Amino acid sequence: MEMMEEGVPPVINLSKLAEREETELEKKVAEIIKELGAERIMYCMQCGACASICPLAKTGFEWYNKKLIKALIVGLRDELLDDPTPWACVACNRCTEVCPRRVSPFEVMFAMRRLMAEEYAIGSLAIEGLRALYEYGHAVYMTGREARKKVGLPEKPPSTESDPKALEDLRKILKQTKLADLGLIPME
Amino acid sequence: MMAETAKEEKKLKFGLFLGCNIPFSRPDVEVSMRSIFPALGVELDDLLGQSCCPTWGTMPSIDVVGWCAVAARNLALGEEKGIDLITACNSCYGSLNEARHKMLTNPEIHRKVNEILATIGKKYEGKAKCRHVAWVIYKDIGLEKLKESLKYTLDGITVAVQPGCHFLWPSEIYPDREKDPFNPVVLREICEAMGAEAPHYSKLIECCGMGALRSTDPEKSFILVREKMENIKEEIDADLIVTTCSSCLIQLDDAQERLRKEGKLNFSIPVMHLVQVIALCMGFDPEKVAGICVTPRDEIIKRILENKR
Ligand code: SF4
Ligand code: SF4
Numbered sequence: 444m445e446m447m448e449e450g451v452p453p454v455i456n457l458s459k460l461a462e463r464e465e466t467e468l469e470k471k472v473a474e475i476i477k478e479l480g481a482e483r484i485m486y487c488m489q490c491g492a493c494a495s496i497c498p499l500a501k502t503g504f505e506w507y508n509k510k511l512i513k514a515l516i517v518g519l520r521d522e523l524l525d526d527p528t529p530w531a532c533v534a535c536n537r538c539t540e541v542c543p544r545r546v547s548p549f550e551v552m553f554a555m556r557r558l559m560a561e562e563y564a565i566g567s568l569a570i571e572g573l574r575a576l577y578e579y580g581h582a583v584y585m586t587g588r589e590a591r592k593k594v595g596l597p598e599k600p601p602s603t604e605s606d607p608k609a610l611e612d613l614r615k616i617l618k619q620t621k622l623a624d625l626g627l628i629p630m631e
Numbered sequence: 632m633m634a635e636t637a638k639e640e641k642k643l644k645f646g647l648f649l650g651c652n653i654p655f656s657r658p659d660v661e662v663s664m665r666s667i668f669p670a671l672g673v674e675l676d677d678l679l680g681q682s683c684c685p686t687w688g689t690m691p692s693i694d695v696v697g698w699c700a701v702a703a704r705n706l707a708l709g710e711e712k713g714i715d716l717i718t719a720c721n722s723c724y725g726s727l728n729e730a731r732h733k734m735l736t737n738p739e740i741h742r743k744v745n746e747i748l749a750t751i752g753k754k755y756e757g758k759a760k761c762r763h764v765a766w767v768i769y770k771d772i773g774l775e776k777l778k779e780s781l782k783y784t785l786d787g788i789t790v791a792v793q794p795g796c797h798f799l800w801p802s803e804i805y806p807d808r809e810k811d812p813f814n815p816v817v818l819r820e821i822c823e824a825m826g827a828e829a830p831h832y833s834k835l836i837e838c839c840g841m842g843a844l845r846s847t848d849p850e851k852s853f854i855l856v857r858e859k860m861e862n863i864k865e866e867i868d869a870d871l872i873v874t875t876c877s878s879c880l881i882q883l884d885d886a887q888e889r890l891r892k893e894g895k896l897n898f899s900i901p902v903m904h905l906v907q908v909i910a911l912c913m914g915f916d917p918e919k920v921a922g923i924c925v926t927p928r929d930e931i932i933k934r935i936l937e938n939k940r
Pocket of ligand 2: 497538
């Protein structure tokens with residue numbers, strides 16, 4: 444355990460951590476991840492197929508799919524909250540396609556995002572996207588009006604932009620989700 | 632004969648799902664869709680009141696039920712009219728179909744979603760799905776009909792295809808699937824039907840690095856762009872990159888210019904969405920259907936318009 448006392452070392456020896464005695468908290472993190480959508484995390488056998496084709500592993504992100512799964516299974520949690528890797532996942536699902544144990548590593552990455560959101564370990568860009576979704580009904584919202592006019596389209600697309608009742612409906616939906624419980628964005 | 636008449640009578644109709652990238656950032660892609668589908672005999676409904684799919688960085692990152700509820704409201708707009716949705720954005724295609732798959736395979740999620748939808752007087756049974764423009768062209772319209780509709784062809788042009796991730800994986804959630812999602816052929820065959828050479832290249836299925844990867848770490852994201860561009864140049868020396876994804880379009884078009892400015896790339900390959908290329912070949916106004924880009928397209932557009940069929 445002296446390793447932990449010195450803070451997070453540059454390379455975390457996962458096998459060593461796996462030998463740690465399971466505390467209540469450690470047992471809980473994989474359970475939480477399951478509840479947040481990655482039901483099959485415990486089926487992982489660490490074969491590495493998912494990592495072999497993951498764009499994040501390839502470009503050098505620290506906690507790519509296989510490694511994150513191991514870390515969560517052995518009970519790491521606080522050590523992971525500052526790392527941006529899950530927020531870089533492109534949701535490409537190459538990993539889901541090849542996993543021989545049907546773990547869906549993508550779901551683990553996103554369950555980790557959901558856990559991080561609960562801990563407010565969420566970046567300003569993600570917050571901005573959520574705010575724009577609530578405000579306009581479009582997460583990627585650029586004024587784009589000039590471009591639309593240039594190509595001969597009406598200024599507003601036939602979306603929540605042109606239909607106030609639909610925007611109201613969408614907001615009503617969002618208010619019934621965890622987004623409202625977390626209070627990440629102002630909702631009215 | 633009978634069969635043929637029956638087929639003609641059943642007019643194709645879809646709800647045009649726009650998403651965010653296309654209407655706000657690349658509305659020329661929207662014009663392309665609105666131009667080519669009616670010309671190919673496909674009716675489009677505007678799906679008034681549609682919203683963001685929701686994209687990956689929003690509700691999918693917060694809450695599964697919330698993700699599915701936003702997606703279900705969009706899908707229900709089609710279901711109410713008895714039609715499927717159609718999109719030219721892979722992210723919308725992925726998020727909507729993934730959400731639908733969750734609802735169809737997990738009754739608990741589906742029930743909760745319908746409880747939420749009931750508060751706005753809606754429901755989603757799971758019937759309406761989201762189709763991809765490329766698949767509708769390939770399967771429902773057919774390559775023969777596509778060919779007949781062209782005024783210009785891609786003869787003599789070498790194309791590098793970029794299907795993009797959410798065209799392929801995870802294959803089990805999609806309404807249409809490649810035989811081998813790691814060796815996709817649909818986009819290549821469409822381009823070939825239009826007269827192009829569309830050879831395989833080693834990094835054909837590699838990710839473009841857009842979206843979350845780019846917003847989290849642009850440097851790492853541009854590594855993927857550079858590798859892909861160099862591979863396309865070296866192996867097939869393509870004249871044009873054709874993609875079926877609005878994110879790949881924006882990334883490859885915009886990031887190659889950044890790389891050039893930084894001196895990390897010394898060549899240029901124009902990038903277009905499949906529907907833009909089809910619109911050009913059908914003779915629609917290039918300014919309207921392909922007028923928005925960072926990497927210049929003038930030369931390739933000129934070449935296409937010299938290829939009278
Ligand atoms: S492919 Fe599946 S089983 Fe193999 S390491 Fe990845 S998640 Fe675990
Ligand atoms: S979905 Fe995420 S974790 Fe899986 S291969 Fe793609 S980027 Fe990697």
